[in-house]
Amino acid sequence: MSNVLIIGAGGVGSVVAHKCAMNSDIFSNIMLASRTVSKCDAIAATVKEMHGVEIQTSKVDADNVPELVALINFFRPKMVVNVALPYQDLTIMDACLETGVHYLDTANYEPIDVAKFEYSWQWAYQDKFKEAGLMALLGCGFDPGVTGVFTAHAQKHHFDEMHYLDIVDCNAGDHGKAFATNFNPEINIREITQKGKYWENGKWVETAPLEFHKSISYPEIGPKESYLLYHEELESLTKNFPSLKRARFWMTFGQEYITHLRVLQNVGMTSIEPIIYEGKEIVPLQFLKAVLPEPSSLGEGYSGKTSIGCQIKGVKDGADKTFYVYNNCDHGAVYKEVKGQAVSYTTGVPAMIGAMMMLTDKWMKPGVYNVEEFDPDPFMEQLNIHGLPWNEEINPELPHDYD
Numbered sequence: 254m255s256n257v258l259i260i261g262a263g264g265v266g267s268v269v270a271h272k273c274a275m276n277s278d279i280f281s282n283i284m285l286a287s288r289t290v291s292k293c294d295a296i297a298a299t300v301k302e303m304h305g306v307e308i309q310t311s312k313v314d315a316d317n318v319p320e321l322v323a324l325i326n327f328f329r330p331k332m333v334v335n336v337a338l339p340y341q342d343l344t345i346m347d348a349c350l351e352t353g354v355h356y357l358d359t360a361n362y363e364p365i366d367v368a369k370f371e372y373s374w375q376w377a378y379q380d381k382f383k384e385a386g387l388m389a390l391l392g393c394g395f396d397p398g399v400t401g402v403f404t405a406h407a408q409k410h411h412f413d414e415m416h417y418l419d420i421v422d423c424n425a426g427d428h429g430k431a432f433a434t435n436f437n438p439e440i441n442i443r444e445i446t447q448k449g450k451y452w453e454n455g456k457w458v459e460t461a462p463l464e465f466h467k468s469i470s471y472p473e474i475g476p477k478e479s480y481l482l483y484h485e486e487l488e489s490l491t492k493n494f495p496s497l498k499r500a501r502f503w504m505t506f507g508q509e510y511i512t513h514l515r516v517l518q519n520v521g522m523t524s525i526e527p528i529i530y531e532g533k534e535i536v537p538l539q540f541l542k543a544v545l546p547e548p549s550s551l552g553e554g555y556s557g558k559t560s561i562g563c564q565i566k567g568v569k570d571g572a573d574k575t576f577y578v579y580n581n582c583d584h585g586a587v588y589k590e591v592k593g594q595a596v597s598y599t600t601g602v603p604a605m606i607g608a609m610m611m612l613t614d615k616w617m618k619p620g621v622y623n624v625e626e627f628d629p630d631p632f633m634e635q636l637n638i639h640g641l642p643w644n645e646e647i648n649p650e651l652p653h654d655y656d
């Protein structure tokens with residue numbers, strides 16, 4: 254029985270709040286805090302209506318460490334689940350250290366003025382968390398998150414050595430909007446417009462943005478054009494599974510989405526360089542975010558499914574082996590359960606399960622860790638219980654070239 258503080262009241266924060274409330278044997282007292290308290294209150298009202306659980310709400314600016322410290326000291330949670338934006342990771346980690354509480358997030362830190370994400374900033378907190386006897390679990394959404402747990406599961410149960418990893422992420426849903434992003438627009442567009450990158454033979458190979466693409470067939474969905482992107486879990490997975498000769502990440506995008514993105518880029522709307530507009534400094538991408546639909550608003554009427562998984566080739570008992578483990582999640586079913594959409598759900602449920610792993614001491618050791626550094630079994634078990642059941646295929650034919 255533990256108090257948990259959730260920071261961030263967007264699409265993901267809403268799912269985390271619902272799922273914690275649905276597991277009140279573990280999360281006995283829940284507080285949802287964010288920059289705009291009315292969003293917390295609206296989520297709390299829906300949670301109360303759907304699950305009969307009261308959650309507390311508060312306003313907090315998570316860029317401000319003293320404000321965070323005051324809130325944590327007031328509520329005294331055992332841990333903080335950070336589902337605000339990656340810009341707030343370090344301030345929230347600092348506040349956790351100052352107040353002696355554990356930490357979990359779903360996206361690695363990136364500075365607001367440079368579109369670059371990597372684990373170095375957060376891994377640098379290793380000694381501080383160890384010395385304080387506290388744990389920080391990084392990247393516990395779906396990707397990063399479950400994709401790391403899937404990879405650890407593959408290593409533990411299916412391979413002596415893994416050589417090739419392809420993470421394949423498909424959203425075959427239709428939200429009926431001409432252009433919208435399924436998680437925070439600013440973070441999403443920064444990620445997609447960056448150069449691509451993959452790991453091969455001990456080094457990173459860079460590509461132009463969305464340069465490589467091919468058709469990949471997804472279970473119960475069929476073939477979808479999938480684009481090679483750099484994704485943050487590649488950094489920790491290649492470090493934690495050094496037998497990998499190649500590791501790549503593929504994501505589907507519809508032609509409409511790509512056309513809109515190209516136009517927005519060409520006219521300068523995706524830039525993070527400040528400009529002066531009517532005497533005031535604005536960042537074009539932040540302005541664009543303000544006019545796009547909020548990810549949390551997409552759920553109603555969203556149809557179709559997501560499918561995210563790991564396709565792996567390696568060796569078991571001296572023979573070549575292929576393996577595919579994946580989850581499919583239905584947008585409509587998510588809306589019925591928690592009034593959200595599948596991209597928020599596939600992030601929020603693993604965040605709740607990660608918190609559950611920590612609070613029940615299944616995954617608990619002082620320091621800063623990525624999910625694949627823990628035993629995958631109890632996490633995989635909980636995925637099946639809490640709405641993200643997984644399937645696996647042994648020795649399927651995989652849609653990739655191998656040396």
Ligand code: NDP
Binds near residue numbers: 359435
């Ligand atoms: P949203 O934009 O819907 O929500 C973000 C929330 O954070 C908003 O409530 C926002 O407040 C709040 N926030 C922003 N800045 C601050 C601040 N300084 N202080 C307090 N609160 C703040 O995004 P999502 O819910 O879609 O995404 C949340 C996180 O999940 C992101 O970091 C995203 O990268 C990550 N994610 C991870 C995935 C994974 O699989 N690992 C997949 C999808 C998302 P306000 O409403 O006032 O703007």
